[in-house]
Amino acid sequence: MAKHHVTATLNGSPVEFLCETQQTLLEVLRDELNLTGTKEGCATGDCGACSVTVGGRLVCSCLVLGAEVEGKRIETIEGMASGTELHPLQQKFLEHAALQCGICTPGMLIAARSLLERKPDPTEEEVRYWLAGNLCRCTGYNKIVDAVLAAAGEMRRA
Amino acid sequence: MADTVLYPERELKVVGTQPVRPDGVPKVTGLAQYGADFTLPGMLWGRILRSPHAHARIRAINTKKAEALPGVKAVITAADLPEQKFDYVGPERVAINFWHMTRNILAREKVLYEGHALAAVAATSKSIAEEALKLIEVDYEVLPHVIDVDEAMQPDAPLLFEDMITRGVQPPPTKPSNVSKRIEFKLGDVDKGFAAADEIVEASYKTKPVHQGYIEPHACLARFDTDGQAEVWSSSQGHFVVRTFTSRLVGMKVGDLRCHAAEIGGAFGGKTVVYVEPIAVVLSKKSGHPVKIMMSREEVFKASGPTSGASMTIKLGVMRDGRIVAAEGIFKYQAGAFPTSPVMNGCMCSFAPYDIANVRTIGYDVVCNRPKTVAYRAPGSPISAFAAESTMDLAARRIGMDPIEFRLKNIARPGSQTVWGAKLAHAGFAETLHALQKHPGYKAPLGKNQGRGVAAGYWFNGGGESSATVHVNEDGTVVVAEGSPDIGGSRASIALMAAETLGIPYENVRPIVADTNSVGYTQATGGSRVTYATGMTVINACNKVIDEMCVRAAKLWKVERADVIWEDGHARPAGKRAGEFEPLSFKAIAAKRTATGGPITASAAMNAEGQAPGFSAQFCDVEVDPDTGYVKILRYVAAQDVGRAIHPGYCEGQIHGGVVQGIGWALNEEYIYDRNGRMENPGFLDYRIPVASDVPMIEAIMVEVPNPNHPYGVKGVAEANIVPPTATIANAVHSATGLRLTDLPMSPPKVLAALDSARKR
Amino acid sequence: MSAMRYERPGTLEAAVALLSGATGAARVLAGGTDLLVQMRTGRIEPQLLVDCKDIPEMTAIVADDGGFRFGAATPCMALVEHEAFTKACPGVIDGVKLIGSIQVKGRASVGGNVCNASPAADSVPALIAAGAVATIIGPGGRRETRVENIATGPGKTSLARDEILVSLLVPRKPPHSADAYLRFTPRTEMDIAVVSAGVNLTLDRDGVCRKARVSLGAVAERALLVSEAGAALIGTTVDEAALEKLAAAAAAACKPIDDKRGTKAYRIKVAGVLARRAAQIALDRARKVN
Structure with a gap:
């Protein structure tokens, strides 16, 4: 069967790709579009390493088919910084030592941005519950939560 | 242990600050390349066929149909790997047997666990590779299997190796068994010690295997050229280990294999061996194309990791004043499908925090139909510590003593005798316990159904072989090429120490993890050795650079080398020439490179000794739901002797991470098997590692008792923190409920069953 | 290689026609959070996927006679973020909020949760307790049924292969009514219910319980509507004795594995505990609403 021809918007720019039905958005991003910032940790929606937004909604890209994003707006970690300027979350993750190995970091950042878009002043508990779908095995979450709260503070002041 | 070398105290300018790590930006922008992120033109996808059976003889493998599938470029089995000699090589504590290793990479006579690899394919797409696996026909003779360690030790247990005679027993047993090795350590006379004791406390414990749970599955890319040279990019704790193992397993010269350390997405010991690398190399060799292999999460659980489950008994003899006069531990560790669990470490570490005159520990290394175990953070020590530190708590209760006081009463100090013969050479244990005791939370009142527990833990920490080269650039910046894959921020700590040593700003030092052909041999990142050993190697190279900078300054000033000293990042005229010339900065000398003799570069290599052990003491508060058995962690405080915190943020991070892994181990993580020996929870949904909402902020107390053998006092910090948590939590649950849980994990059904049976009594 | 078709019809009729005309295995795709995992692990190999998210009725949330009707493919997060829905259906939202992570809820639908027919589905006991009604379309037109009639066993439903669950109606609650859902999991999030309970109750002006529906999850082949447990509350002020009876009735209804x-023993015991705790929450909520 012929592959699907899909047209979408990726990090603000138009994109076209071909994919097989069973190829997930994660596979399309990594294998077809060479955007490897989105990570595969489980491919079953249990770790959040592949978090992206589709149409503004936070999703696991491993649980979305490439064919489904026709006409949709997709945002990945590669589009988080504006040009050469890091997003406050990226900056705070660096300053707070919120990453050790860094494999969960792109997904954490995308998920955290999605939280702050909805809730600019979250409590520690709200951050922890919102990020519960993003596993980190290195940090024990302390510094990730600190960094998100710090970024939220800075973004509110901005 | 090496003699103590005392470094003079000095004021530090860079060490101890918390700059952004040199590799940070690519990791927050998604540009850092991990094991699965590399591609090459013409690359194929490799997939691995795995056994659905826990134990079976392989009668035949037929790969013809798979080979015939369009798009399939190579199919391999164990027949494509050379046979290896049966021989245990290397130090006993970490002995390796390549006869076993090659069989774990691709099964030969038998499959020994569900998920055991036995063939692999390379194809032009993932879906074709997947399809090809279904076309490989394997004729199995299914055999009885054994999962549990105590069952595996029964005389009638199914044997994994029909000719395995237990090592370490004299005279050797005449019958084969699943016990690969028996080991015993003795100090003093335990029988006399127990006879003299006021109280004897004894209990038995069990733990389940747990997985390291790194978020990045194993992945690699391999390219094999027709001239016999090959290149591998993989996610590993040691690309030199990848080179050693892969070249040996594939049958090629070490010099023909170049290995690159990809950024590594977590490892915790689980990436100190190879799984996919030799397979990718052979698939590449056979197909003539580069080959990429990524494990699925299910493969990670079923065929990599975990650490041992165990069955243990501890006996302590104590005096009413709190002195421990005798200690005995029997530790039976699961090795998984092939020998060598970390049971020897368990035997050595269990009572190492304490000065006890009479100690005996006995260990058994037992094979069973599970994946081969591999190192997991302080390998072996958290397992025996669960048993030992739980029993310590029982003993403190028996004599009515505060658990920190009880530990302080017996704490090992410099000069204390260890069970393995060496004397403890370093301070820090008592200091750490005191720091924990002083935490205001330790005396805070507890509510209903709440309890507080304390435990401590020991880890050796590592030294070992490292290499580094420092290159001075013409603008005074510096490149440090070293050989230790960076898991938790070691490039930052190394750059800090290099900057401190050279007297230049941190930002002027750019460290890289060089590939195997670009830097000298360096052991794997493990044993909390990198900041200590590779750090010291880099410092040595920096000192050589300083010496060379002084030589260059002497040339510029036309004075003797002896008349130049290095101070505060500058060459200064000294002795009889003191004050004669303006000091020359690092940058100024670097700029005169060409005129003074050409490139300025220095290498160092060493087998570092003199590492100081790690010690952590922790307390936690829990609340136990009496109706569901749910254990909530209310507060967790972890003190650890860190020597000196080179980058305090990453030191703390190690403590936070180790503790949270320990919380998972204590409460929920376990391998669950069905009747057929198949793992029932090979995914992050049912293998329950802690999520952000499960844990509170972990309070880390960094105790700085510098290691006098290191210029900046470094002690390894990555591992000691995971040793105490399981017992800390079990002891807290005891305090909350009056019940002693001896079986990990303390999952809600087990806790509720214990509560219910106590209510019935 | 078996080629899998992917279709995205814009109308219910077209979707039903695709399913009716399918020669091999066909699946309706809403959020895909169960379906894609099952496809990946090889548990199912459909030849046709019918993505129904372009059908407006299947993703709409509309007020309906004091209750709410929502499309079966509506992502859970759309419900969670719908203020009026959240206020009107607190028990259903309790359940919906527990379906996977924020990411999973960004895709997962309640319709999918119902049709996946897991005995542990978090939205189902809450919907059953709330008396939710499902609208189903097939070649013969539309029909309605209570949610408790959909799952027939693990992974099995009463829907024909060419029927689609279109929408769910959570009916208007009488005055002084409220519902609640609780589950037990070893982790706080990212887990599957070991046991769960939904309770929906209506008080009269004197605070006496006049109606009660109690549903349990993960204690049998499918979520149970336990009328004895509801009966234990009716006619009482939901006092200690009534809660005790409720817990006993809930535990007695369990047929777990x-x-x-x-474990069985754990599920039976905790079913009673959760039913009781959920009833307490529903009671507190009911006392607060007029």
């Missing part, structure tokens, strides 16, 4: 997520 031992599995990797929990």
